[in-house]
Amino acid sequence: MTRLLLAISRPRFWLYLAGTYLVGYTAGAASPAAFAAPGFWLHLLYFTLPANIFLYGVNDLFDADTDQHNAKKGTREHRLARPERRAVAAAVAAAAALGLALAAAAPSWPAQAFMLAFLVLGAGYSVPPLRFKARPGLDVASNVLYAMPGALGFVQAAGAWPPPAALAGAAAWTGAMHLFSAVPDIDADRAAGLSTAATVLGARAALLACAALWMAACAAAWAVAGPPLALVGAVYPAAAVALAARPSQVGRAYWAFPALNAAVGFVLFLAAVRG
Template sequence: MEGSGYSGKRVRAAQNRLTWRQLLLVSRPALWINTVGVAVTGLWLAGELWSTRPGWWLLLLYLTLPYNLLIYGLNDLSDRAEDAHSARKGGWQGARLRGGEDAALLGWMLLLNGPLLLALALLLPGSALLVLLLSALLFAGYSLPPLRFKARPVLDGLSNVAYALPLVLPALLLGRPLPLLALLAVSAYAVGKHAFDAVQDIASDRAAGLHTTATRLGVRGTALYALGWFTVAAALLWPLSRLSALALLLVCGGMAAALLRRPTLVQAGRLYRLSILSPWLVGAVSGVQLVYLLVRGLY
């Protein structure tokens, strides 16, 4: 018992080494739209503007800080070698962990994820819980050995379909038909966006000996690869919303085309800000349409 109490004190002491600001930096709030926004879009696709179900509210809460801390915390813990060569880490684009902070981060991840997952297990249907756990396992597999999809070209991007899975959670919660075409479109977008965003890290990844789709294809090849996936995503969206499909082609296809015209790491870094905004821009176009149709009773 004394050993257990001592271990608990060590964990609490380690957690105190990280401030809430540092935890927010690790969780990358600018990217929360990839979890919260996708789930809200899934609710609208299920035919509801909002839901008063406790499971929905708790799910939304979980998809903010706790879930994103899990996604990016594991990534930061496993990417120390690459992050040491990356000038963009240490700010809003991701934390650069110092010595001794790994135990603190793991402690906070367990504290924020464990209780909420247990509560969600009681409030969500079994199918929704399984999809949520599958998404978490894919993210863990992306960062952690022995799978570490991040270090496996092609699989690094394909594993990012995990970002699309929250889209089906509201339908499973409410017992509605699954938005399969939208799921496939968001999945294709996620694969292309992962490749596009990885271009700016080619130099640091190669310096750390990491092999990714981007390091294999190079700047120009990865831009073409991403453009192909964005085109597939737009084609899948076309039957659902031509305006959304065109917005995706304009924003995401446009940034891939801009990188093709000037295939340099500097250009990739400049375009990354547009890539961060892309889900907000395309999501706004899609969301406004869905809300309008729901309010008018046309969806």
């Protein structure tokens, strides 16, 4: 069971939630004393295994139609077997319940809103009738769910809303990341009859759209934190433009992105520490 839940949770992607929460909390913290708060540690732990079981477990439970055509399932990622579905569904329900409990216990309505937004968007991405992943445009926009832990962390630490430019930049970055990750799945999604932003645009146009969104995120970073951080982020649109010339290489590049995101995330963390 433990191995199954770890596989479902995609450990290489844990930083996308836990790291984002840490960066947001650090950016909002007025002093190191803020990190002594039990709520910080509780939420940081939640955004490791439990939140990822919820997010990717829901995805695996409702994506059987596309997963059967997806070459990475059974090789790079676990393919959920029928006998495993009940155990995974129970784990997803438990993780969702824990998230709802954290939202209910939040001391402010903005913190409640960001946690609930994460849960609703995470479920709505895969679960009918919403199933944002099958609605071109909404599939990209709904990926802002990955920014919710960061916004939550900032609100908890600062007691104020994150800067609007930071939220806009995060929405652009997460949208680009989703669209980029959907490009290697174009063939599988088309085979399953699934319409996504990537299947509508095609690989090359989707990659150029990624570049535009990442450039918008860089502009937001410039507005919030200045040129150095924006220049660090410029690696993303540059990579997207380069891959647009060779779309067949996107599948290989996709698996290198967790390491790139970890490195850039560390730079963001250092920037947040410096204030």
